[in-house]
Amino acid sequence: xxxxxxxxxxxxxxxxxxxxxxxxxxxxxxxxxxxxxxxxxxxxxxxxxxxxxxxxxxxxxxxxxxxxxxxxxxxxxxx
Numbered sequence: 041x042x043x044x045x046x047x048x049x050x051x052x053x054x055x056x057x058x059x060x061x062x063x064x065x066x067x068x069x070x071x072x073x074x075x076x077x078x079x080x081x082x083x084x085x086x087x088x089x090x091x092x093x094x095x096x097x098x099x100x101x102x103x104x105x106x107x108x109x110x111x112x113x114x115x116x117x118x119x
Contacts, residue, residue: 054113058086060104075099 061071061082068082077096084090092100092112101108 053091053115054088055085055092056111056113057082057100060106060111061086064104071100071103074103 057071061068068086069079072079072082075096076099081090081096085092097108097112101111104111
């Protein structure tokens, strides 16, 4: 399976990827393989260095059988 990196520079978004992954007792490598990215991509997402692209966010949400909004927590700036 070809692995592609889908990352966007970090803004004000946190995620629950590590929490969900650990609850299912799967490794970063297993999640990476399931969503066709590298383990380094999962590490970058979990550490908050980068945000997922919409395509990757969708794949991760589908894998965890939840919504993108339940995984990726976006804080809007106050005007």
